[in-house]
Amino acid sequence: MTLTFDDDILLAALGDALTPEAVEPGAHELAALHRALEAWPADADDNDDVRLAPVIPMFTPTNRSVTWARIHRLRHPVAAAVAVGILATSGVAAAGVATDRLPGPARNVAYALGLPVTSPALESARGTMVQLEAALADHDAVQVRASATLLHTQMAVLSATDLTQIQTPATDLLVQAYVFLVAAAASQGTAAGAAGTSGGSGQSQSTGSGSSAGPVSSNSPISGGTTSQQSPANVGSGRLPAVPPIATTPVTSPPTSGGIGGTTSGTGSPGTTVAPPSMTPGPTPTTTTTTKPDDGGSDDVGSDDHTSEDHVSNDGSLAKSSADTIRKWRPHRSSRD
């Protein structure tokens, strides 16, 4: 072996030694080349766009892109997050106000701010009405009593504007509640016997001078103070009506909007007078409740054991205020709460 160390010869020898194999690109590689060639014009355009992008705006900015650009200009990501949060929450709040569907605290704030939302008190009263309806449907005496009491209390604090919105249905509900409670008390048979003596042919007629300012429905069993088909005496006798009777006894004095309760008068025994809570709340609701419907013993409907202060006298005077009513019913409500 002879090695020549001349540069040219050495390069030639090196070239000879490093001569690559005679290989050709495979079909896959040629296909890749052709794909690149086919895509080349588009790629070239893209490259031109990229090169020109910093100089020439290649697109017409839309409102959305402008908005995002402004957001991106915010130097601090927290600021951007706050901005987005404000937009989102304000949108939700606006939607809530528009649809009048706000949670309690938010409603309180919105109402305090003067936004056009239903007052929290009215909303609460409506909720109680729903509960009362449900309780009536379920024949849940405890719940009916509690909801009725609560509704009565809530109506007492409603503004006149709010009250007009629910007065009719709320009054109907209270009447139904009263009727139901009376029937429930009767069904327990706790007033048997005694009630029979107190009822008799007695009739109580609501003759309230202020007659019902509260819109008692025309088919309300208490309206007009007419005589019911079944007297409390019958109730006391243990016969449970499908729909508890009301009318003459118990007597409900149709409330007046001004809080002046109507008087009750009738020929019946005063002991038969059981009045539901006032249908018309007001500053001084005049509702006479002489009997806790589900209480047994001497408080039962028609019982002669009622004290005079628990009854509405025959001359129609309402001796009890709504406060008394609430006081009587509150223990049950408290226990529920």
Add this chain to the structure above:
Amino acid sequence: MKDSVERDGGEVARLRVGDAQSWEALYRRVYPAMLAYAERRLGSKEEAQDAVSESMTRTVSGMDRLAETGATPESWLFGVLRHVVLDRQRSSYRRRDLPVHRDLTPDGPLESVVVGDERDAVRAAFDNLPDRDRELLELRVVAGLSSEEVASILDMQPGAVRTAQARALDKLRSVLAWSEEVVS
């Protein structure tokens, strides 16, 4: 190779308009040298094939600039290939000096020298050169690029390329002389 390019002066023009036949002809012509270069640096034939293919694709995408620079297609291709190879080496953390330096021991390449295969002796001596020298010599000898073209690829001055080439050949010569002395 350069002569052939000069002989066909319209090749660049055809390449620039995306003539498929011209590109395929160029591909077939430079493929062996590119594959050898990439394989020597990456140590894997499959990876070398991928690198060459990627280089061709990149070159097609940038054919406009090919015409602007005035470089020959071969030098442009090898310049792209070199960057592709470096990227792959960086990405895989395999900065290999392939093939690895082999000791000139009787059991190594020296053995082939002893047995009288001059080609193997040169190849063995070449493999023991520093990576930078090997790359320069590869581009000059295997790819057939001029000093100016190699300078543009390696980001050097043409004079520096010539100096570095002379130094690399000196090293190669020293190795071969030493091995001959050992043999003799």
